[in-house]
Amino acid sequence: MYSFRELQKACKKEAGGKEIRLAVLGNCATQFFSQAVKGYGRLSGLNLTVFDADYNQIATQLLNPSSEVYGFGADKILIWLCTEKIYEEYLAEEVSLRNAFAETYMQKIQHYWDLIENNSKAQILQMNFFEIDDKALGNYSSKMDFTFIYQIRKLNYLLAEAEAKNGKVYPVDALSLQLNLGRDFFFDAALYYHAKMSVSMDALPYLAKAVIDVVNAMNGKIKKCVILDLDNTLWGGIIGDDGMGGIEIGEYGKGHVFTNLQRWIKQLKDCGIILAVCSKNEADIAREPFEKHEEMILRLADISIFVANWNDKASNIKMIQESLNIGMDSIVFLDDNPVERNLVKEKCPDIEVPELPKDPALWLDFLQRKNYFETASYTGSGSDRTKLYQREFERKSHQQSFETIDDYLQNLMMEGRAKAFEPVKYPRIAQLTQRTNQFNLRTVRYTEDDIKRLAEDKGFITLYYTLKDKFGDYGLVSVVILKKTSEKDLFVDTWLMSCRVFKRGMEEFVMNHVVQTAKENGFETISSQYIPTKKNQMVKDIYEAMGFNRDGENLFHLDLDTFKTAKTYIKEADSDE
Amino acid sequence: MNRKEVLEKMAEICKDVFEDESLIITEELSAADVEDWDSLAHMSLVNELGKTFGVTFTLEEVAECTRIGDLLDALMNHLSLTQ
Structure with missing residues (x-):
C-alpha cells in the first residue's frame, strides 16, 4: 500500500483523460483525506480534481443552490460522517431520545441526498460508519436499544436499506476496512483532538483506495473474468499423478481450504463473473474431477471456457481473452506457480495476477481483501452469461465448417x-x-x-x-x-x-x-x-x-x-x- | 542515537514534508519561519517523525511543540524511555 506522503506527492502528478470532479463533504476535517483520494486517483491514472469543503458545512453547502460545492460542478459528491462526531452528538441527546437516534440521523442523511438530487446531477458516494463501542453497559450494551453501539449498528443497517432504494447513491464501505485493519490502526487520538481528523494518516491510503475502487467501477473499469489454474490451485495435488482419489478437496484438512476457495469462486460466477480454466494437463483428465468428483463445488457448467493442453499459458490466455472479447485488464489470473504467473504477467502486462501467498490457507482472505470485483451496478442476469459464452464456443466451431x-x-x-x-x-x-x-x-x-x-x-x-x-x-x-x-x-x-x-x-x-x-x-x-x-x-x-x-x-x-x-x-x- | 544524529535525521524528514531541499534545519527553526509549516504540515511532520523513530507523541507535544528544538526534546525523551 502507498504511504500517505506518497499520495500527497502524487497530487501533483499529471493525468490525462476525462476529468472527474469530486466534492468531499464531511462533519470532520477532511483535508488529508481529500489529498489521499486525489493522490490515489492520480496514481491510478484518473484525471481527478477534488474539492474539499470546510468541515461541518454540509447542510449550508447543500441547501444553498449557489454554494461552492454546486459551483464547483461536481459530478460526484462524497459524504463522510465520522463516528467520533456522531458519538458526541449522540451524547448531547436526552437519554430518553437516544433509542431513536439512528432513525433521526438517517432522516438527516436522506435529506442531504434529496438536496443533492434537487440541486445537481452529481452521483453520491456515501461512506458508512465505523463502530465505536463505549461499553456503557459492557457486553450487555449490544442488546440495549438506547446504547451507542446499538444505534450505530442500526444506523449502518438503515443506511444500507436506504441506499438499496436509491440508484444515485454508491456505498463506500469504511466499516469493513476498520474491521480488517483494526481500530488502533484506524484511529489516532492526537490527530483527532488536535486536528479533528478521525482517521490516522496510516489508514488514509486504505480509505482512499476504497473510494477510488468505487469511482473506477462507476467509470466502467471492472473485472469480468477469472482464469483458473487447476493442480494445486483449485485442488491440492496433481490430478494427472494423484488421480481422482488422491487430490485434496472436501471438508477435511487441506481439502477444506480448496473447497472454500471454490465456494467463493462459485459465488463470483453467480454474481456475473465469467470463469475460465487454463491448465497444463490432458483435457480429459483435467475435466474428470469437474464431472465425477463428488466433493467438487465447481462443475463444468460453471466454466465458460475450458482450456487444458500443453501450450504456454500466455498464449492460451490470449486465446481465451479474444474468445470472450473483453479487455485483458478485466481478467484476473489465479495460479499457485510463481513461474507461470511471471510468464503470464510478462506477456500480458495488463492482466491482474495476484501474488498468492505460499500457504493456500491464506489465499481466500488475501483475495477478498484485494477487492478485485468492485462493481457499480447489479442486474442479476449475470448467471446466464456462462451459457452465452459456451454457446459462443459452439458458434466458433460451427463457423469452421x-x-x-x-x-x-x-x-x-x-x-x-x-x-x-x-x-x-x-x-x-x-x-x-x-x-x-x-x-x-x-x-x-x-x-x-x-x-x-x-x-x-x-x-x-x-x-x-x-x-x-x-x-x-x-x-x-x-x-x-x-x-x-x-x-x-x-x-x-x-x-x-x-x-x-x-x-x-x-x-x-x-x-x-x-x-x-x-x-x-x-x-x-x-x-x-x-x-x-x-x-x-x-x-x-x-x-x-x-x-x-x-x-x-x-x-x-x-x-x-x-x-x-x-x-x-x-x-x-x-x-x- | 545521540541528539545530533536525531537532528540530522529530522532535517531530512523536514525537507521532505515542507518540500524544500534548501531548508537549513536548526533547533531554533519554528513554524513562523517556514512558509509551508502550517497546521496540516505540522500534523504530517509529527506523523512522519513518529513513524520513523517508532514513537507516539502525546496530544500536548503535538499541540505545543512549535520549534524544531521542542520536537527534538520530545523525541529524545521518548527515545530514552524506550531504551
Whole structure:
C-alpha cells in the first residue's frame, strides 16, 4: 500500500483523460483525506480534481443552490460522517431520545441526498460508519436499544436499506476496512483532538483506495473474468499423478481450504463473473474431477471456457481473452506457480495476477481483501452469461465448417429487434453504458435515473436492440440515444454495442434502423461524433464506413437521402412478439 | 542515537514534508519561519517523525511543540524511555 506522503506527492502528478470532479463533504476535517483520494486517483491514472469543503458545512453547502460545492460542478459528491462526531452528538441527546437516534440521523442523511438530487446531477458516494463501542453497559450494551453501539449498528443497517432504494447513491464501505485493519490502526487520538481528523494518516491510503475502487467501477473499469489454474490451485495435488482419489478437496484438512476457495469462486460466477480454466494437463483428465468428483463445488457448467493442453499459458490466455472479447485488464489470473504467473504477467502486462501467498490457507482472505470485483451496478442476469459464452464456443466451431463468412452468417438465421427504452430494461441499459468500453462511440456513462429521464424526454429518441440466432438469444446488445438538435437534425449522443456480436452485421442492422427511424420522424440529417478513449479504437472509422461525411477530426454527418442501406444477414423480427 | 544524529535525521524528514531541499534545519527553526509549516504540515511532520523513530507523541507535544528544538526534546525523551 502507498504511504500517505506518497499520495500527497502524487497530487501533483499529471493525468490525462476525462476529468472527474469530486466534492468531499464531511462533519470532520477532511483535508488529508481529500489529498489521499486525489493522490490515489492520480496514481491510478484518473484525471481527478477534488474539492474539499470546510468541515461541518454540509447542510449550508447543500441547501444553498449557489454554494461552492454546486459551483464547483461536481459530478460526484462524497459524504463522510465520522463516528467520533456522531458519538458526541449522540451524547448531547436526552437519554430518553437516544433509542431513536439512528432513525433521526438517517432522516438527516436522506435529506442531504434529496438536496443533492434537487440541486445537481452529481452521483453520491456515501461512506458508512465505523463502530465505536463505549461499553456503557459492557457486553450487555449490544442488546440495549438506547446504547451507542446499538444505534450505530442500526444506523449502518438503515443506511444500507436506504441506499438499496436509491440508484444515485454508491456505498463506500469504511466499516469493513476498520474491521480488517483494526481500530488502533484506524484511529489516532492526537490527530483527532488536535486536528479533528478521525482517521490516522496510516489508514488514509486504505480509505482512499476504497473510494477510488468505487469511482473506477462507476467509470466502467471492472473485472469480468477469472482464469483458473487447476493442480494445486483449485485442488491440492496433481490430478494427472494423484488421480481422482488422491487430490485434496472436501471438508477435511487441506481439502477444506480448496473447497472454500471454490465456494467463493462459485459465488463470483453467480454474481456475473465469467470463469475460465487454463491448465497444463490432458483435457480429459483435467475435466474428470469437474464431472465425477463428488466433493467438487465447481462443475463444468460453471466454466465458460475450458482450456487444458500443453501450450504456454500466455498464449492460451490470449486465446481465451479474444474468445470472450473483453479487455485483458478485466481478467484476473489465479495460479499457485510463481513461474507461470511471471510468464503470464510478462506477456500480458495488463492482466491482474495476484501474488498468492505460499500457504493456500491464506489465499481466500488475501483475495477478498484485494477487492478485485468492485462493481457499480447489479442486474442479476449475470448467471446466464456462462451459457452465452459456451454457446459462443459452439458458434466458433460451427463457423469452421463454412466456406465463406457470408455462408456462415446466413446460416445463423439471425433476427434483430428494435424498441424504444422501456422501464424493465432501464437497469440493463444503464449497465451497458457503464460497462461497454470497446464498441462505444462517445463512452457517456448513464445511471438508471439518467436512462429514465432520457426515455421520458421528448427531445430524445431512445432505442435498444436485441439479437438472437439459431443457437440462442443474445438479449439486449446495442443501445442508441438520439438527441433532437433541430427539426431537421438528430445527433447520436450514444451508440454502443456488445462486442460479442461485432462483425455479425449487427452494426449495419442498427444503422439501417436508425436511418429509417430518422426518416419516419421527418429528419433530414444525422450528425455524430467519435470521442477517442484508450479502448474504443475499433470504432474510430465506423461512421465513414457507414457512409457519413467527416466534418472535423472526429465529427461526422449523414444526409439521409444519400444513405445506401447496408448489407446485413440479420432479419427484422416480427414486432408483436 | 545521540541528539545530533536525531537532528540530522529530522532535517531530512523536514525537507521532505515542507518540500524544500534548501531548508537549513536548526533547533531554533519554528513554524513562523517556514512558509509551508502550517497546521496540516505540522500534523504530517509529527506523523512522519513518529513513524520513523517508532514513537507516539502525546496530544500536548503535538499541540505545543512549535520549534524544531521542542520536537527534538520530545523525541529524545521518548527515545530514552524506550531504551
